[in-house]
Amino acid sequence: MKYKKVVLLPGDGIGPEVTREAVKVLIATGEKFRVRFAFTEELVGGASLDATGEPVTDTVISLAYNADAVFLGAVGGPQWDRVNKEKRPETGLLRLRKELGLYTNLRPVRVYLSLVHSSTLKPELIKNIDILVVRELTGGIYFGHPKGVEMRDGEECGIDTMTYKVSEVDRIARVAFDAARQRKNKVISVDKANVLAASQIWRRTVDYVARDYPDVNLEHMLVDNCAMQLIRNPVQFDVLLTDNMFGDILSDEAAMLSGSIGMLPSASLGRGTAMYEPVHGSAPDIAGQDVANPLAAILSVALMCRYSFGMNHAACLIENAVEAVLEKGFRTRDIHAPGTQLAGTCEMGDRIVEVMEQLTCEE
Ligand code: IPM
Ligand code: MG
Helix, strand or coil: CCCEEEEEEEEECCCHHHHHHHHHHHHHHHHHHCCCCEEEEEECCCHHHHHCCCCCHHHHHHHHCCCCCCEEEEEECCCCCCCHHHCCCHHHHHHCCCCCCCEEEEEEEEHHHHHHHCCCHHHHCCCCCCCEEEEEECHHCCEEEEEEEECCCCCCEEEEEECCCCHHHHHHHHHHHHHHHHCCHHHEECCCCCHHHHHHHHHHHHHHHCCCCCCCCCEEHHHHHHHHHHHHHHHHHHHEEECCHHHHHHHHHHHHHHCHHHCCCEEEEEECEEEEEECCCCCHHHHHCCCCCCHHHHHHHHHHHHHHCHHHHHHHHHHHHHHHHHHEEEEEHHHHHCEEEECCHHHHHHHHHHHHHHHCCCC
């Protein structure tokens, strides 16, 4: 039997804890579906910086490049806040995304029925939410040049440049339109075309691509309005197409619709190996206490099964197991409510595996 090579990059803070639970679930999936995984664990972020002097090494990049899939926990922490930008933990993650060519970031936001009351929004507002954020991941202000700190008019000046080439917008727009065809046929594209040149190219290119998708309904929305609409009437969204920075911000906002950012998984896809990471950060304040929510990490493994291994049944099984465990009333601290049972990070992972073993699946 052939092994699927998975590179694990647990990273910093709660990264290692949630990665452990994700791996548990992946192993259980392998047993159920007769697939074997070969794991290689490597350093990224602050952990890598401390050990090697770099937030990600060339060796790790090349291992990731040659793997069948990569799982990343989280990076960053206050102890590295004063480090120069090129050495920061986050720079390691950005380099991985760039070098693996991961221009598509998918962040599905759904509200589990049993968590409807965990959101800070009214239940009737969020009940039927099913949004797919399609975030461009290797362009925009994160990567544009010039960038850095230089002297201007006798004082220090921080510079970042937002650039978008037509080809970069074209390819991510196609991902969004293709995804919409599998869903409710609606794309809302976010920009700031009333101010930014990069957004004008964005909007024009999305319009151009839309001509190939006459069956898909397209709407443009300015980012400030979008931030408001996500809270005002979130069920209007189906596919939410965004650039790199707007997607970063709006996906955190959208996460709160689902009750906790600890619920949101992501898949970063590109030309070759894909990478899977929970949307949440390293949460150093709760690291090592067995209280972090591992469900975003576990749901990211479901996305790995779906997108990297073509194992859609396995992905559904994991997602159903998450739903079932929530329905049984188990909750980590972030989503805990009166009448539900508090569970630690590790227990939550065990519960998911336990339910997976009981659930039936065809494949
Ligand atoms: C995310 C994170 C990253 C980003 C950071 C850690 C660089 O916030 O994946 O949303 O800004 O993309
Ligand atoms: Mg973010």
